[in-house]
Amino acid sequence: MDWEVYHYRTRGISAEIEAGKLKVIESYAESGFAARVIVKGRVGFASSASREEAIKMAEKIAKISEDVLDDFPSGRFRRVEGIYDRRVEDIDSNFLKEEYERLVSSISRAKISSAKIAHEIEEVEIENSYGLECYEKSTISSMLVETVHDGGSGYEVCDSRTAELEIEETARRAEELALESSRARKIESSVYDIVLEPIAVHQLFFYSLYPSFSAENVEKGRSRVRIGDKYGEITIIDDPTVRGGLASCSFDDEGVNTVPTTLMENGVVRGYYSDWKHSKKYGITANGFRMENTGYPSPMPSNIVVKADDTDESEKCIIIHSLIGSHTANPISGDFSLEVMNANYRGSAVKGMMIYGNIFDMLKRLEGELGEVRQIENTITKSLKFGKIRII
Amino acid sequence: MNFYDIREIEATSLTIQLENGKIEKPKYDHAKAKGFRVLKNGFWGIFEGDVPDEVGIKIAEGNAVFESDSEIAENISEGRYVMKVKVRPEDVPIEEKVELLKDLEKIIRDVCVSTKVVYFENSRVFRYVDSCGSEVEYTVYRTGVSITGVGKGKTLQFLSRRLMKAGGFEVLKNAVETAEEVRKILPKLANAGSPPSGEMNVVMDPSLAGVFVHEAFGHAVEADHVLQGATVLEGRLGERVADENVSIIDDPTLPEFGFFPFDDEGIKAEKKVIVENGILKSFLHSRETAKKLGGRAGNARSQGVEIPIVRMSNTYLAPSDYTFEELLEECGEGVYLVGSRGGETNPSTGYFHFNAQYGYLVKGGELKEMVRDVSLAGNTLDILRNVKIGSRIDFDPGFCGKAGQLVPVSDGSPHVLCKATVGGA
Numbered sequence: 001m002d003w004e005v006y007h008y009r010t011r012g013i014s015a016e017i018e019a020g021k022l023k024v025i026e027s028y029a030e031s032g033f034a035a036r037v038i039v040k041g042r043v044g045f046a047s048s049a050s051r052e053e054a055i056k057m058a059e060k061i062a063k064i065s066e067d068v069l070d071d072f073p074s075g076r077f078r079r080v081e082g083i084y085d086r087r088v089e090d091i092d093s094n095f096l097k098e099e100y101e102r103l104v105s106s107i108s109r110a111k112i113s114s115a116k117i118a119h120e121i122e123e124v125e126i127e128n129s130y131g132l133e134c135y136e137k138s139t140i141s142s143m144l145v146e147t148v149h150d151g152g153s154g155y156e157v158c159d160s161r162t163a164e165l166e167i168e169e170t171a172r173r174a175e176e177l178a179l180e181s182s183r184a185r186k187i188e189s190s191v192y193d194i195v196l197e198p199i200a201v202h203q204l205f206f207y208s209l210y211p212s213f214s215a216e217n218v219e220k221g222r223s224r225v226r227i228g229d230k231y232g233e234i235t236i237i238d239d240p241t242v243r244g245g246l247a248s249c250s251f252d253d254e255g256v257n258t259v260p261t262t263l264m265e266n267g268v269v270r271g272y273y274s275d276w277k278h279s280k281k282y283g284i285t286a287n288g289f290r291m292e293n294t295g296y297p298s299p300m301p302s303n304i305v306v307k308a309d310d311t312d313e314s315e316k317c318i319i320i321h322s323l324i325g326s327h328t329a330n331p332i333s334g335d336f337s338l339e340v341m342n343a344n345y346r347g348s349a350v351k352g353m354m355i356y357g358n359i360f361d362m363l364k365r366l367e368g369e370l371g372e373v374r375q376i377e378n379t380i381t382k383s384l385k386f387g388k389i390r391i392i
Numbered sequence: 393m394n395f396y397d398i399r400e401i402e403a404t405s406l407t408i409q410l411e412n413g414k415i416e417k418p419k420y421d422h423a424k425a426k427g428f429r430v431l432k433n434g435f436w437g438i439f440e441g442d443v444p445d446e447v448g449i450k451i452a453e454g455n456a457v458f459e460s461d462s463e464i465a466e467n468i469s470e471g472r473y474v475m476k477v478k479v480r481p482e483d484v485p486i487e488e489k490v491e492l493l494k495d496l497e498k499i500i501r502d503v504c505v506s507t508k509v510v511y512f513e514n515s516r517v518f519r520y521v522d523s524c525g526s527e528v529e530y531t532v533y534r535t536g537v538s539i540t541g542v543g544k545g546k547t548l549q550f551l552s553r554r555l556m557k558a559g560g561f562e563v564l565k566n567a568v569e570t571a572e573e574v575r576k577i578l579p580k581l582a583n584a585g586s587p588p589s590g591e592m593n594v595v596m597d598p599s600l601a602g603v604f605v606h607e608a609f610g611h612a613v614e615a616d617h618v619l620q621g622a623t624v625l626e627g628r629l630g631e632r633v634a635d636e637n638v639s640i641i642d643d644p645t646l647p648e649f650g651f652f653p654f655d656d657e658g659i660k661a662e663k664k665v666i667v668e669n670g671i672l673k674s675f676l677h678s679r680e681t682a683k684k685l686g687g688r689a690g691n692a693r694s695q696g697v698e699i700p701i702v703r704m705s706n707t708y709l710a711p712s713d714y715t716f717e718e719l720l721e722e723c724g725e726g727v728y729l730v731g732s733r734g735g736e737t738n739p740s741t742g743y744f745h746f747n748a749q750y751g752y753l754v755k756g757g758e759l760k761e762m763v764r765d766v767s768l769a770g771n772t773l774d775i776l777r778n779v780k781i782g783s784r785i786d787f788d789p790g791f792c793g794k795a796g797q798l799v800p801v802s803d804g805s806p807h808v809l810c811k812a813t814v815g816g817a
Binding site: 029114220324332351 | 406408411415417418421422435439455458460462486505617620621734736738740744747764771
């Protein structure tokens with residue numbers, strides 16, 4: 001029997017703010033094991049707080065499995081920089097209180113309905129019967145703030161691999177969104193040029209575009225993209241090696257050394273992201289990740305770096321900050337129809353709008369990128385401008 | 393220390409996935425977790441970790457270092473509950489579960505380019521004690537299958553159906569019918585056209601209308617949103633918020649997917665009328681919101697031992713008296729939308745969005761061509777002012793993801809006629 005054991009230990013501390021008041025300090029410490037075994041070519045999987053129990057249960061369930069895997073990865077890996085900050089280990093309730101005070105003192109006109117500031121340390125250790133032994137420790141800090149003002153609302157986020165968060169700037173952006181939103185008006189249904197800001201780009205791409213580049217989805221007939229297809233002029237790179245990237249790691253959750261993978265180059269599909277199982281057919285990209293620590297590794301994107309030609313023409317566009325319902329997009333066809341949350345048209349806030357279309361058609365209408373680069377969850381992008389999008 | 397509580401959960405689960413006819417990623421999970429909360433000087437200190445009780449309370453108390461204005465309803469709750477099921481999932485041989493998946497997959501295989509049929513079973517043992525003297529323990533089982541087919545016609549489309557309930561293996565008795573439904577609809581969906589767009593008459597099927605009730609209205613009556621000043625229903629108790637034929641209820645005691653005998657603050661579950669004949673009667677409450685706003689606790693839930701927050705359970709729109717045919721006739725020209733791929737709402741503004749699995753054009757009060765990838769958006773209170781409600785209720789199971797915590801829920805409704813903004817690709 002061949003085996004793989006994924007051992008995780010996470011601990012962290014967070015503050016919850018409700019109606020502008022610091023209400024909760026929470027800490028946690030969690031650890032566990034996820035075991036995968038290959039018995040006569042069949043793969044079994046189980047998770048438990050006990051290493052022995054996880055292996056035993058994985059072996060037991062392998063008897064009904066038809067999931068085939070020849071081997072587990074082996075080899076060495078190169079360290080990715082900027083994903084661990086020792087200072088996070090020392091964060092305590094007083095540090096969080098100072099962060100809270102910085103947050104509330106940055107907002108004076110809108111109200112904070114809720115906010116959460118969190119800092120986490122994660123340790124991952126993977127061993128397998130092919131001699132693989134790898135260990136990595138990383139940190140992540142995040143803040144989400146939701147604001148309200150006179151019937152309007154807004155939210156903003158910031159994340160970092162270090163102990164430092166851009167609290168004041170994030171708070172001020174959230175406040176401005178709520179203030180603008182309270183003055184929002186409806187606009188005529190028509191065709192408009194639009195600019196998706198980084199949060200909206202991530203929300204749209206994560207659910208309607210990225211799944212099409214999964215080697216597993218391609219293999220199982222759940223993707224419409226094929227190598228060589230061309231959709232506009234966008235470049236999309238899966239890059240787990242970005243220094244300080246929120247999804248950066250030295251090895252994936254199966255222990256494979258991480259490397260950048262070009263998914264689209266100037267609009268042409270160049271590759272897919274793959275876990276170990278599908279790498280035999282689609283190439284090794286080190287994208288075997290777990291949705292949760294106790295989950296089975298599957299192809300998932302790491303940092304997705306989006307690039308396009310520069311543009312500075314946004315004056316006549318609807319500027320869209322964020323979307324509602326992005327998880328309802330069709331991950332196979334790429335069709336979507338989404339409600340706009342915060343948006344602005346020619347200097348005035350607008351509301352009650354739905355944008356709809358197909359992500360692959362939309363990529364052909366990409367006119368360029370503008371503004372600052374931000375990382376939102378796993379998407380690293382500037383704002384993107386698209387021409388002639390139907391708004392109702 | 394004003395108050396403390398300790399929650400302990402032991403969960404076991406089995407997931408078997410049949411993908412394109414092969415058993416892939418079979419998985420056992422066994423998890424134990426403990427959550428400790430301390431309320432001191434109006435401030436919550438919380439710790440999650442599998443440690444002895446005295447250690448956990450001490451760490452939680454160490455986090456309760458500031459002052460605030462939190463207070464709670466000091467209810468004392470006692471009870472034990474073990475769900476009685478006809479067939480305990482663990483008593484069914486795993487080979488029989490595999491056989492069931494293979495039988496279901498065979499039904500849909502020849503209309504699909506890709507199939508995925510998933511079986512799951514889960515047991516949750518929950519123990520709760522607090523400083524008021526409460527002692528609660530329960531065991532609940534959940535079992536289900538989800539059946540997804542990808543069909544290729546003019547476009548690549550997927551259709552998913554779920555049969556999930558609180559209960560044992562017996563809840564799967566209608567699984568074959570669920571697979572037959574996918575077989576019947578998917579080929580038509582793959583060749584369906586784009587929907588119309590704009591504001592129009594919409595008949596929602598029970599599944600989609602249930603999501604509407606959950607997303608568009610249910611989240612707005614969660615009292616934590618009231619305390620945050622983040623709901624359009626703040627300060628509107630006793631006021632008319634909907635058409636007089638609208639009554640909305642949340643009932644965790646129904647044997648649906650959102651069932652629980654006690655909430656995650658140890659409070660015995662009970663049915664709550666939220667809206668009665670269009671009048672807002674009650675919010676959903678945790679111990680804290682109940683104390684602050686005046687209401688009954690019992691709606692606090694959490695994923696694992698994370699912080700309990702105000703959540704729905706089995707939430708439904710009560711039936712009225714229209715038949716489906718009468719609703720289509722009243723609709724005249726518009727769309728009939730079926731099934732749900734999920735939704736989202738902004739309770740602060742009342743704007744919501746959700747996606748149907750498919751739909752049909754309605755012309756002259758009759759169902760016509762099928763349409764795909766169709767969404768519905770609007771403002772909750774605008775829509776509820778003028779709705780016509782059918783007579784037969786159905787429940788649809790799902791997971792609600794408020795604040796990043798997934799909990800099982802079900803949404804129920806009859807067919808509903810309303811006016812809303814429809815969009816599609």
